[in-house]
Amino acid sequence: MNSIIQYFKEILQGVGSLLKGMQVTNRYFFSPGKIVTQKYPNNRKDLVMFERFKGEVVMPHNENNEHKCTGCGICEINCPNGTIEVISKTLVTEDGKKKRIIDKHIYRLGMCTFCALCVKTCPSDALAFSQEFEHAVFNRALLIKTLNKPGSQLMKGVE
Amino acid sequence: MLLSKISNALGIVSEPWWKVFYDFSSLTKGIDEGLRSSMSTFWAVTVEMVMIGVLFLLFYAAIGLFLVYAERKVCAFIQNRLGPNRIGPYGIFQTVADLIKLLFKELIPIKNADSFLFNLAPYIVIIVNFMVLAAIPFAKGLHAIDFNIGIFYVIAVSSMSVIGVLLAGWSSNSKYSLIGAMRSGAQIVSYELSIGLAIITVVILAGSMQLSEIVEAQRTGWFIFKGHVPVFIAFVIYIISGTAETNRGPFDMAEAESELTAGYHTEYSGIKFAFFYLAEYINMFIIASVASTLFLGGWMPFHVGNWEGFNRIMDFIPPFFWFIGKTFFVIYLIMLFKWTFPRLRIDQLLTLEWKYLLPINLVNVLIMAFLVLMGWHF
Numbered sequence: 162m163n164s165i166i167q168y169f170k171e172i173l174q175g176v177g178s179l180l181k182g183m184q185v186t187n188r189y190f191f192s193p194g195k196i197v198t199q200k201y202p203n204n205r206k207d208l209v210m211f212e213r214f215k216g217e218v219v220m221p222h223n224e225n226n227e228h229k230c231t232g233c234g235i236c237e238i239n240c241p242n243g244t245i246e247v248i249s250k251t252l253v254t255e256d257g258k259k260k261r262i263i264d265k266h267i268y269r270l271g272m273c274t275f276c277a278l279c280v281k282t283c284p285s286d287a288l289a290f291s292q293e294f295e296h297a298v299f300n301r302a303l304l305i306k307t308l309n310k311p312g313s314q315l316m317k318g319v320e
Numbered sequence: 321m322l323l324s325k326i327s328n329a330l331g332i333v334s335e336p337w338w339k340v341f342y343d344f345s346s347l348t349k350g351i352d353e354g355l356r357s358s359m360s361t362f363w364a365v366t367v368e369m370v371m372i373g374v375l376f377l378l379f380y381a382a383i384g385l386f387l388v389y390a391e392r393k394v395c396a397f398i399q400n401r402l403g404p405n406r407i408g409p410y411g412i413f414q415t416v417a418d419l420i421k422l423l424f425k426e427l428i429p430i431k432n433a434d435s436f437l438f439n440l441a442p443y444i445v446i447i448v449n450f451m452v453l454a455a456i457p458f459a460k461g462l463h464a465i466d467f468n469i470g471i472f473y474v475i476a477v478s479s480m481s482v483i484g485v486l487l488a489g490w491s492s493n494s495k496y497s498l499i500g501a502m503r504s505g506a507q508i509v510s511y512e513l514s515i516g517l518a519i520i521t522v523v524i525l526a527g528s529m530q531l532s533e534i535v536e537a538q539r540t541g542w543f544i545f546k547g548h549v550p551v552f553i554a555f556v557i558y559i560i561s562g563t564a565e566t567n568r569g570p571f572d573m574a575e576a577e578s579e580l581t582a583g584y585h586t587e588y589s590g591i592k593f594a595f596f597y598l599a600e601y602i603n604m605f606i607i608a609s610v611a612s613t614l615f616l617g618g619w620m621p622f623h624v625g626n627w628e629g630f631n632r633i634m635d636f637i638p639p640f641f642w643f644i645g646k647t648f649f650v651i652y653l654i655m656l657f658k659w660t661f662p663r664l665r666i667d668q669l670l671t672l673e674w675k676y677l678l679p680i681n682l683v684n685v686l687i688m689a690f691l692v693l694m695g696w697h698f
Contacts, residue, residue: 186398186660198402
């Protein structure tokens with residue numbers, strides 16, 4: 162007797178759960194407002210990526226064309242596959258002391274793994290990720306970028 | 321205006337031309353008499369057969385194209401994404417592009433495979449589909465073959481598609497195909513029982529196997545409302561068995577891509593694969609149209625008792641659109657099945673049929689017969 166009751170209970174529970182599932186999918190079908198697909202090339206003008214998006218490593222410059230990079234080379238040491246190459250030169254200041262400044266901060270976009278270790282470990286917060294993601298070029302030489310702009314200087318007060 | 325002038329001149333239709341949409345029998349009788357009067361009976365029948373054949377071919381192709389596109393769109397909307405939307409506005413030409421791609425593919429012949437059976441298998445499923453499509457009443461008067469054992473013919477002929485599946489699996493000379501075909505064959509043959517018994521339930525209520533009479537008997541109310549509980553249970557069982565018959569939905573063990581590469585149609589490429597693919601969708605259409613004919617009233621509009629105004633408005637919509645609407649509703653249900661439920665294992669599939677569906681079906685037939693005897697239906 163018990164097994165018969167069990168049998169019918171199983172059937173009713175089964176059908177109930179199936180109907181609940183179908184209710185959910187039905188609701189999704191009739192709510193086109195929840196569609197998450199973005200029609201990419203058509204919506205380029207107003208496409209905004211999320212805040213933490215890792216598009217490309219850049220060195221932010223302020224209005225006076227100054228950056229925060231001291232040329233210490235910590236980003237080069239931490240980069241897992243040698244994407245960054247820091248070329249620095251020494252500068253002799255007025256009181257005769259030798260100071261190191263950055264000459265060229267070379268970043269190879271083609272090799273970058275976007276792991277963000279350079280951004281995290283920079284002691285002066287000189288590097289950041291930008292939102293730009295359209296990197297395709299026809300000439301591979303264009304992928305080797307120099308991050309500090311020509312004629313730029315170190316910001317005052319950054320160590 | 322022009323249409324009415326032409327038809328009055330040719331003597332085909334003797335009423336306002338738009339009445340044709342409500343009753344196609346005047347048009348078909350007119351064409352029949354016109355043909356018989358101008359040529360001998362043999363040629364008249366041959367011309368009619370050719371006309372019906374061409375019409376069905378076009379209908380088959382159109383429905384196939386539309387259903388493939390609809391499945392992709394429905395699946396996409398259920399999964400909160402867009403589906404094909406690039407080719408043509410809203411992606412309506414996607415199926416045409418797929419068809420052109422399939423036509424260009426190379427038909428790879430298989431070594432050590434039985435090539436006659438290999439080439440025959442896709443044609444068997446297509447021919448079976450056509451034979452079943454001929455018996456379905458699309459609207460009043462749009463009924464190609466009206467047997468007095470209509471629904472029995474439908475079940476009998478649709479069972480022949482098992483042969484196509486088994487031949488495909490066997491002649492591919494590949495173990496994946498063979499296992500897939502065996503599983504598919506076992507599944508189809510088991511669920512034939514459930515479909516047959518569910519249909520018998522409705523035949524008991526209707527009192528006849530002739531499809532046009534079953535539809536006529538629903539003039540006062542659809543069967544799902546007339547025979548309440550047993551017919552509703554039969555409807556549910558029919559839909560479940562129907563999706564299992566066509567190897568669709570949660571019962572697609574035989575062609576589960578992740579488990580069996582592609583089951584019985586692994587070794588097919590190009591146009592032969594397109595045949596199997598199309599045949600699956602047309603099978604789904606057939607199951608849905610038979611369900612809407614038997615349970616939801618065929619081409620009968622939705623009438624409620626004595627509400628005269630409401631009934632007149634419902635009558636205004638031509639019966640063909642009622643039929644298509646009901647069929648597409650059932651197709652939507654079947655598609656929901658596929659994209660909501662996880663796939664069943666082969667032993668779960670067979671357990672469902674032999675331990676749950678079959679006993680319930682048998683008891684249901686008993687209840688239905690009792691109800692008809694006591695007259696406890698509407």
